[in-house]
Amino acid sequence: MDRGELADFLRRTRARLDPSDVGLTAGARRRTPGLRREEVAQLAGMSVDYYTRLEQSRGPRPSRQMLTALARALRLTEDERDHLFHLTGEQPPRREATSRHVRPALLLMLDRLHDTPAMVATDCGEVLAQNALSRALSGDVLARPPRGRNLIRRFFLDPATQELFPPEDRPERAREQVAGLRAVSSARPTDPEPAALVAELRAASEEFARLWDEHQVAVRRASTKRFRHPAIGILELDCEVLVNSGHNQQLVIHTARPGTESYQRLQLLRVVGLQDLTPTSP
DSSP states (O other), X not given: OOHHHHHHHHHHHHHTOOGGGGTOOOOSOOSSSSOOHHHHHHHHTSOHHHHHHHHTTOOOOOOHHHXXXXXXXXXXXXXXXXXXXXXXXXOOOOOOXXXXXXXXXXXXXXXXXXXXXXXXXXXXXXXXXXXXXXXXXXXXXXXXXXGGGBHHHHHHXXXXXXXXXXXXXXXXXXXXXXXXXXXXXXXXXXXXXXXXXXXXXXXXXXXXXHHHHTTOOOOOOEEEEEEEETTTEXXXXXXXXXXXXXXXXXXXXXXXXXXXXXXXXXXXXXXXXXXXXXXXXO
């Protein structure tokens, strides 16, 4: 691990970012350009002391999970992310057909959507990034273990996730999930990822197995969903899915129509729901 080079790389990439680049307000006048250390630590979900020690060439070797979080916080390109891994003596993640690395431009779009829930996910349902309002609406998915970050797996196997939707809406939501996974699976017949997810869910969920055997297929692009929030109540939101086909990623945006009760509740969620969002230590 080259601590000196790592520290220099972190300082320089932090200095090139403005707060607006990552969805933060500039606040008081800054004496130096770029983000503050505490802002990078918050974005990466680590303690300020831990990040400070990395920049001062005296930190421990970061885990692969922490390196991935730093790459996203600092809006690194794939080449820069690989360089970050190399500086710590780690092999970079293999570049697969379905990339887990979210491009800086897509993260910038996500951060700019500060008044509406939005996330980036793979077409197989694995959440890669969320903005603050998405976490307030449906929980911090990235705080879960890796297997708990897949929306389709959680929908069929996690009772807490099932509580996010009114019971009367569940059959339609379930059909949408299965039909979407069918489209992905048929489009990539040699890809082991969708095939493994299908096999797991067919074995673990009778509901999924029954719907899969119906052979419905649909590419998810737009829909209207209702969410149940324990503090806010029911929110009816329009869902738009923007596809990045080159990386098999999707930008999923939920909006409420102005003038509706759901619109007012979404504004309230910005106040109430964000109060518990605090950074975690490594």
